[in-house]
Amino acid sequence: MSVLEPLAARYAEWLGLPAEETALPEAEPDQVRAMPVILRMEKATPPSRTPLLEAAAAAALAVCLDERAQPGGEWHEAVHDWVSGHIRKVSRRARGTHWVAAQEFPGVTVTVGGAEVRALVPGRVVDVPKEIARLQIQGSDLPPDEPPPAPDDLPLLLLNPEVPMTVGKASAQVGHGTMILASLLPDEELAKWAERGYACAVRTPSVAQWKHLHPGDDPAGAWRSRQVVAVRDAGFTEVEPGTVTVLAQYRS
Template identity: 70%
Template sequence: MILEPLAARYASWLGLPAEETALPEASPDEVRAMPVILRMEKPAPSPTATLKGHAARDSRPPPPARTPLLEAAAAAALAVCLDERTKPGGEWHEPVRDWVSGHIRKVARRARGTHWQAVQELPGVTISIDGAEARALVPGRVVDVPKEVSRLQISGSELPPDEPGPAPASTPVLMLNPRVPMTVGKAAAQVGHGTMLLAALLDEHRLSAWAERGFRCAVRVPEPLEWAELHPGANPAQAWSERSVIAVRDAGFTEVDPGTVTVLAQWR
């Protein structure tokens, strides 16, 4: 499977000194990343009266809720990696293979209107969950990012916290670190890392079953005590074998300190 390099280095990555997680694995011109595009339309204006007394209509969808948008981003990132086109001989195989062999960087950007429609023409997968949409694109060198992507803003938008309720039964859960604030873009990248690492450690049967469900997952913010109880600590193998939990440890290039565990993903 194309994600095998992630499984092979998972435990060693968790054991690195924090400062070593931020060491570059490639020269600036060879840094690779997966663009993750989040659809974030402007709120529709208040209805205005027409001359005939009817309210003007606005066809734009409302802004998405934070949790469904993160869940869509998490599923989309994994869907690209396990698409049929990433298999040996497929058109996506080499770019995805080259990317997962190093840091699995993702850059989340926001798009709306015609800019959102433009990125649909680029190689990738769009996932829609409860009205929220995210498109993960085939990774490549950052210096080669298409103009349809480079013109999109990385920061500047946020979504308010929501209350999604308990995670559905038998659904993988991605838990955001309750003590580390992250923008919606940063969180989208981190939960995408979480689904990839989780898939890399699953057996073929469970992975196939997850694929049939469209890689649906639940994103939640646990209480600090639950986070502490699930955290793999110094024994990631035991955490996986006993609790089916993996940890996402960030290199700290943006927003968080190097070595920060941003997400715990649990297979249920």
Template identity: 70%
Template sequence: MTAAAQEPVLGPVAARYAWWLGLPAERTADRDAPPDQVWAMPVVLRMEKSTPPLRTPLLEAAAAAALAVCLHEDARPGGPWYEPLHTWTSGHIRKVARRARGAHWEAVQKLPGVTVEVEGAEARALVPCRVGDLPREVSRLQISGSDLPADDPGPAPDDRPVLLLNPEVTMSAGKAAAQVGHATMLLAALLDPIELAAWGTRHYRCAVRVADREEWAHATAALARPHEAWEEHGLVAVRDAGFTEVEPGTVTVVARRA
């Protein structure tokens, strides 16, 4: 196995976003790829018609599931998930959230991935693939209609990372699920091995909250100097590529380490 093949799945994520660490330059191999050749991680949200989940627990489940796939034992170099995951993280980190219920939800449980449940809400993140190669069980699921009303989750616990959503941007639950999944991956790529292992013992649980405007202003001001924001405040930003719902470059999430 070559040195490049031994790179952790999240290595390209750190290389792209944490440029201040002196890591290799950005790699975006799929920038000009045809639409059906683009790689994406499907994130399936369980949304039963009679018992819809609460928005915040569903987002927290999606955030943990996306990272759990990347850090699964099968995602290690030489494992069966490594090649598709590393190919995906070496390009744009795209996720597409879809909703499922009933038999369709049960069908996706058979595909390679990880399901996470938070307070009765469930999300399953799947091993990435080319959009044109999506399994039938996934391609038949709808992307639209994945919105849920705002809820009131209360104060965030202080024993886990917090993912602050931009209070000035409206996102569907599906869009927000993809964004918080980006955030947990970025956090994990920057944490030291001891911190990451400790987070793993808590199944990568995090708290998702909509920031108040003052909190958001302080966080985004700190991020003007990303190295200091991370080293001094444990903050890192997710900036959207602008493919859906928001303008390119929009900061959708500010993640804060535990």
């Protein structure tokens, strides 16, 4: 059984339900779990926004599908418990020695176009090591860039063009997108994606393009016909609950 199976089952239910009917029970404060996502943002040489988001999207999924997160692996219980509840991620920025220190904690680092992100094994927020907790959450933003057209053979993650998000918020949302896609794919497709390091393309479409791809009132049909899923945010930070932040389309 894949560690993402609870997410797959939940998303299958979401396909036919409005956002307000998909809420999970809130955990007690000391039981809230999250995946720390560490964005390398050196002051002198900051990364470009798009490669950083693409690295974040791949890193979050790489932790979930790492062999250590599968049944019997040392990360399995932590990842399973997290996936079974709200899929919270907390993006933090690091540079210099703080970035180096983050490499000592269990997780996966992904590099895309010189941008680096390390996704750590999720756990209870109250248990986050002090070396990670001291990393700043606020101020994680970068100016827009102008990436080339997305390759046709990579999964595509589209950011909502009408919902401004910091790079920290967007990095969490694209990670949700890759996880949902992976949870719905057959094993052979996952294996092909793994061979490419879970590479994906992140872009911001025009409003017209967004509306054209949006599942609308037929999310099940959108998945069957064009392998598109919508990421609905729980509304803990920056956006209203139920906001569709990302459309994710599996392409290979």
